[in-house]
Amino acid sequence: MKIATWNVNSLKVRLPHVLDWLAANPVDVLCLQETKMEDKVFPYSELEVAGYRAAHNGQKTYNGVAILARGEMEDVRRDIAGFADEQKRVLAATVDGLRIVCAYMPNGQAVGSDKYDYKLRWLEALAGCLREELQRWPRLALLGDYNIAPEDRDVHDPVAWKDQILCSEPERAAFRRLVDLGLADAFRLFEQPPKIYSWWDYRQMGFRLNRGLRIDHILLAPPLAAACRACTIDKAPRKLERPSDHAPVVAALEIEAA
């Protein structure tokens, strides 16, 4: 089976891209971030026509996460247990025996800002919540927009980005704490070409010049990491008219969908 994640930067604008992408890439699970809509206007019926059930944890204007799946979804949970947060950034569901956790991690704005503090607190709370989820569901995958480039090789210009937001050492340490829960970065399980990114700035021809960052990730618990056969980033949708600034990340698992 295949599982994927994509920050769509407004599902209202990007729904045609999502439907086209699913038609060409019929993954079993697709996690979306930045839907930027309330649950009552979520396009359930359009996705159902495409063969996908959906769960959504949305809000107006900002944030919003969804899980699309061909199979049935059970034990749907919203947000981070025990962490008071008005921002809709987390959604989890069990699909085909896999625990899928979809996360839109805070951007942080600038190192040292209030939003940066929120980002670090949020990441700590997520790690605590995941520790418990992993005990109940060992077959867990954490997919989403992490807003963290884990290493310098995930950054087009590591010197310019050094200690900047998305690349600072406390953020990278928070990423490693997620890995230390036993999760593996699916992309790094394999030999990869250099200069592969998942996000490019809209400005200054960022995409054409491949000035990007790899900030969207799929982390896999041990049973899933052992079953992972490939992890790729699909740049094709980034080349379309009015694209999202993020590209989808896909992991192929040697597990039959139930």
Next chain:
DNA sequence: ATGGCTTGAGTGTCAAGA
């Protein structure tokens, strides 16, 4: 250059993203 695009809000222009 605290900018450069894009989106959503809402109708002039700003917040937020990364």
